Amino acid sequence: MRIGGLSLLAEVRRYLECRRKVVGYALVILVVGLLFLGLIRNWRYVDWSVYRLDVRYLLLSLIPHALGLGLGGVVWALIVLKVESGQGFWRSFRIYFLSNIGRNLPGGIWHIAGRVYLYKRAGASKATAAVATGVELLLAVWAGAATYTTGLLLRPVQPLIPREWLIALLFLLGILLCPPVFNGLVNWFVSRSAGESKTPVAVGVCTILRWVVLYLIIIFVGGIVLFLVGNAIYPLDWEALPSVAGAWGISMAVGGLTFWIPVRIGIRDGILAVALSEQMPFSAAVIVAAMWRVWISISEVVWALVAACVGRLRSE
Known part of the structure; x- marks a missing residue:
């Protein structure tokens, strides 16, 4: 009876994994198809004279990117210290x-696997x-959606969502x-995953x-x-910055919400291109999204x- 139960559970897991892959491939095909369709429709209207490659903007973008990575490492280390206080701040900062590197590999889980290892x-x-990682994902989705919503308020455009x-x-x-709620979920997951008694996580409002x-x-x-990388390809005015930040925010939010899909190559970048197309021609938005990723x-x-x-x- 136990063997039969295990066999049924294995079949259910295989079925769910198959469904996840089907949904993932369907979303990838849909997003990539929409991008190609948009390029084909807008190709004849492309004014190549306004395009450029200004390396100065690319080099300048390295400064805020380093700042963003540093802040991301700080938040990650602070989260880990709350989950397991024995881990040093600088060790977690370095692990981040x-x-x-794993974020840029197909599948979307390799940075998590690297962290676990x-x-x-x-x-x-x-x-x-x-x-x-779950806490980080929750924060990223909320902050991304909030940034996109704020961008819509400051410079109204046709929203993707x-x-x-x-709201x-x-x-x-x-919630x-x-x-x-937060502490209850974290402690439940820790107890289920660790399989051992640990000091309960208690995170305050502040x-x-x-x-x-x-x-x-x-x-x-x-x-x-993203604004600086975009300016390296297509001229943007500073008034577009809130909307460009919102485009990055909504792509982060969608990327976070689709974390459970094993195959999601191009989904976040496709959403980014569509969101950017409100501030520049569609062809430029696709090029900027690709340049951004690289x-x-x-x-x-x-x-x-x-x-x-x-x-x-x-260590030496």
């Missing part, structure tokens, strides 16, 4: 940079990286961020608000990076190598 080597509980849905999403995620504010700053700084990936790899070298020097 090292694991960022690195924390396991450091003697941490196997739930540490998973729980901290109805405002009512955005409902912010409200629901806000999850309330300390009683701490959660601090994380939220920091993540709002991170999203906006990312918007500045440029940021190179920058994150470089900073990961720097973190690895610093860690090696400290």
Whole structure:
């Protein structure tokens, strides 16, 4: 009977995994198809004379990108300290940079796998990286949706997602961020994952608000990076900055909400291109989104190598 139950459970898991892959492939095909369709429809109207490649903007974007990565590392380390106080701040800060390489690999889970492996080597509980990543994801989705909503208020455009849905999403995620609900979920997940008794996580209102504010700053700084990368390809005025930051925010929010899809190559970048098309021609938006992905990936790899070298020097 037990064997039959296990067999049924395995079949259910295989079925759910198959459904996840089907949904993932369908979304990827839909987003990529819409991008190509938009390019074909707008190709004849492209004015190539306004396009450029200004390397100065790309180099300038490295400054706010380094700031954004640093703030991301700070928030990550603070979250880990709350989940498992035995982990040092600088160790978590370094792990954040090292694991960022995995963000740019297909599948969307490799940075999580890298974190789990690195924390396991450091003697941490196997739930540490998973729980901290879940908290980080919750903060990123809320901050991204809030930034996009703010951008709509400052410079109204046709929203990708109805405002009512955005407000409902912010409200629901806000409930999850309330300390009683937040602490209950975190402690439940830790107890289920770790399989051992641990000191309950107790995060106060001030701490959660601090994380939220920091993540709002991170999203906006990312918007500045995107604005500079966009200016390297297509001229944008400073009035477009809130909307560009909102475009980055909504792509982060959608990317976070689709974390459960194993195949999601191009979904976040496709959403980014569509959101940017409100501020520039569609063809320029696609080029900027592609340039953004390549440029940021190179920058994150470089900073990961720097973190690895610093860690090696400290160990010596």
